[in-house]
Amino acid sequence: MQNAKDSFYMTLRARLAIISPERTVLLRGTLRPGILVEEAEAPTALLPSDVFVLRWLGLGADMDLSSTMLAEECEILYSTCGSQAFGGLDRGRMLSTMDEEALAMLRPFHAPKSNYSVQPATTMQTQVFWDEPTFAPINIQRDRLSRSIKVMVYSYQEQGE
Template identity: 50%
Template sequence: MQNAKDTFYVTLRNRLATVNPNRTVVIRAVTRPGILIEEAEARTAELPLDTFVFRWTKLAVDTELPAVLAQLTCEIHYATAGTQTNGGLDRGRALEEMDNELLQILCPASTAKMNYTQAPPAQMGTCIFWSQAVFTPTTITRERLGRVATVNVFAFQEQGEK
């Protein structure tokens, strides 16, 4: 399952760098595209603003097929307070911009599965694919507008894969 999770993350991270190279986040003094995996980062009281945060929440496995098919649920959390230039009064537009970026990076909804535990990464024998995003209503917390988009990621388990 880890190869599918890594592939989904790296694919969307690379697509975001193309769609909006200005959407970045600084983590441990390193600037990178504005996507992070919650389970791979230190815990924080609040999720970072203007960043897509992936949270893996569910796993289902179908063993009735010739190959085991895993379904992983990814919640993509994001929030914004707008820009300082506009005193945060553009936070609705900023959230809509993030919605549109997410829709763009989710298409096309498949890619070759990769093994990122080696250098260079190796292409595996199957692809991963994912559902359309299901968006929650906007949440308001003080100056922040936020949303969660849920995507189901599917991957066939390959021989020798854990």
């Protein structure tokens, strides 16, 4: 499932760079699109603000098909404190903007599956696809608004995976 997870992340990252090129994050001295995978970064007490964070949850498999289909739930977390220019009073608008960006990143609900463990990455034979997102209610913690989205990501297992 690692190839599917990597492909899902890289697809969302590329789409975010087009949809909202100003949404970036500085990680390990490199400016990147503002999306990261929690398990691939150093642990922090508080998730970064104004960035999308992918968290992988449960894994399942359907082995009754001609090819094994794997599914893993992805939670996309994001939060904002608003902008300094407005003293944080625009945090609702900023969260709504991130809601719209998240929806745009997820459409269309499929992408080619690639193997990113080799350089350059190689395109595989199947696709990664996912369900429509389920939005959780807004969470308010003092000056921070946050939300999470859950998406089931599916992929057929290919030979050698």
